Amino acid sequence: MGYGQESLVEAAAAQMRTLAYYNAFFQTTTPTATALAERIAGLAPPQFRHVFFTGSGSEANDTVIRLVRRYWDLVGQPDRKVIISRLNAYHGSTLAAASLGGMTSMHAQGGLPIPGIVHIDQPHYWAHRHGAASGLSREDFGLVAARWLEEKIAEVGADRVAAFIGEPVQGAGGVVVPPSTYWPEIQRICDRHGILLLSDEVVCGFGRTGRWWGCETFGTKPDLMTFAKGVTSGYVPLGGVMVGERIARVLIEQGGEFEHGYTYSGHPVACAVGLANLDLIERLGLVDRVREDTGPYLAQRVAELMDHPMVGEVQSCGLMAAVQLCRDVALKEAFAPDIAIGMVCRKHCFDNGLVMRAVGDRMIVAPPLIVTRAQVDEMMGLVLQALDRTLAEARAAGWI
Numbered sequence: 001m002g003y004g005q006e007s008l009v010e011a012a013a014a015q016m017r018t019l020a021y022y023n024a025f026f027q028t029t030t031p032t033a034t035a036l037a038e039r040i041a042g043l044a045p046p047q048f049r050h051v052f053f054t055g056s057g058s059e060a061n062d063t064v065i066r067l068v069r070r071y072w073d074l075v076g077q078p079d080r081k082v083i084i085s086r087l088n089a090y091h092g093s094t095l096a097a098a099s100l101g102g103m104t105s106m107h108a109q110g111g112l113p114i115p116g117i118v119h120i121d122q123p124h125y126w127a128h129r130h131g132a133a134s135g136l137s138r139e140d141f142g143l144v145a146a147r148w149l150e151e152k153i154a155e156v157g158a159d160r161v162a163a164f165i166g167e168p169v170q171g172a173g174g175v176v177v178p179p180s181t182y183w184p185e186i187q188r189i190c191d192r193h194g195i196l197l198l199s200d201e202v203v204c205g206f207g208r209t210g211r212w213w214g215c216e217t218f219g220t221k222p223d224l225m226t227f228a229k230g231v232t233s234g235y236v237p238l239g240g241v242m243v244g245e246r247i248a249r250v251l252i253e254q255g256g257e258f259e260h261g262y263t264y265s266g267h268p269v270a271c272a273v274g275l276a277n278l279d280l281i282e283r284l285g286l287v288d289r290v291r292e293d294t295g296p297y298l299a300q301r302v303a304e305l306m307d308h309p310m311v312g313e314v315q316s317c318g319l320m321a322a323v324q325l326c327r328d329v330a331l332k333e334a335f336a337p338d339i340a341i342g343m344v345c346r347k348h349c350f351d352n353g354l355v356m357r358a359v360g361d362r363m364i365v366a367p368p369l370i371v372t373r374a375q376v377d378e379m380m381g382l383v384l385q386a387l388d389r390t391l392a393e394a395r396a397a398g399w400i
C-alpha cells in the first residue's frame, strides 16, 4: 500500500489504546485476531476456513512442517515425513525455513538442509536455456520441470513423501514466473500420489499476482498456504498459515491440542493493521486493478526492454517483474560471474533514485499495489537509464 497510509497508522494506535496485547493460545484469543482470521478466510479459496497466525513468513513455514507431520501421524501414515522443495526457492531464514528453501549459499552455512527435506530443480526457463530447456518451448519445458517432481517421488518412495512446497512465482530467487503448464502438472502429480501441496504465498498473496492468491493465478488447490508481507503491507510484522479443511478437520477432530504457538501469534496490533490494510485494498479495488490495468501495463512496458542490447529475457506477473542481463543476447551468453553485472546495474539504479534489487544477473522490481500507470512510466524510464549506464560501463571496461 506504499508509505504513509494514515488508516493503518490509526488502526495500530487505536488497538494499542484498547488492548495492546494478549496471546492466542491455551484456548484464548482477541476479538481483533478473530476478526482478521474470519476476514482472510473469506478472501481465501473455499478449502480454507482456518488460520494459524505467526509473526513472520519464516515462522509460518516452520509451522507448516509441524502441521504436515502431525497430519500424517494422525491419519496413520507416520512414514510420510519427507517434504520436497525446489532449488533457488526462498521460504525464510530459520533452520527449518532455510532448509525448505533451496538457496545453496544458505545451505552451505551450518549444515543445511535438516533431514527430511529434499530438492528438485526449478522451472527457470532462462537458467536452463543451455540445458533442459534447450530447444523446448516454455510450455514444453514447464512439463519437463514438473516431472522432476514425479522422478523425485519415485526415488524417495511415494509412501515416504509428505508434501511438495513452492512459491507460485519464486520471488527472492529472481521473479521466476513458471511456464503456464507447470503448476497444473504439479497438482496432477501431487493428487496422483496423495501428496499435500503447500503454496508459499508470502510474496504472491494479497493481490501481488492480480488475484488474491498466487495459487488462483496458476490454478492449483493447495492444502496449506503461508502468508506474511502483504497482509499488513509491511507496516508491522505478521504472518500465518491458511489450513485447508483436509488437514484442519483431522487436527481438530483427532488431534486435541496442537502444541505449537508463538507469543506474538495473532498479535492484536498487527491484526488491527491487517484489517485496515485489507479494507484499503478492497476499497480501492486494487486486486482487480493489478489484474486488469497496472499489471498488464507493467508487462507491456517491461517487454519493451527486450530491444535493449543487454537484456536476454523479461518476465512479469501482476506487479512483479524481472529483467535478465546478459553479455550476448543472440548467444544468450552470461557475463563472467566475477563482474557481478547485477550489482553494477543496481548501483546505477540507486544512484539514479530507483530502488531495484539484483538477484545474480537478474534485476527485479515489485512496486506497491497502489502504483499508477504514470509511476510505472517513471520507474521504467529510470530502469532504462540504469541499463544504458550499465551498458556504457560494460563497454568501457571491455566486458562486452
Ligand SMILES: Cc1ncc(COP(=O)(O)O)c(C=O)c1O
Pocket (backbone or CB within 6 Å): 055, 056, 057, 058, 059, 061, 090, 091, 092, 093, 167, 171, 172, 200, 201, 202, 203, 228, 229, 239
Ligand atoms: C516466499 C517467501 N517465503 C518466506 C519468506 C520469509 O518471510 P520472513 O522474512 O517474514 O520470515 C520470504 C521472505 O522474503 C519469502 O519471500
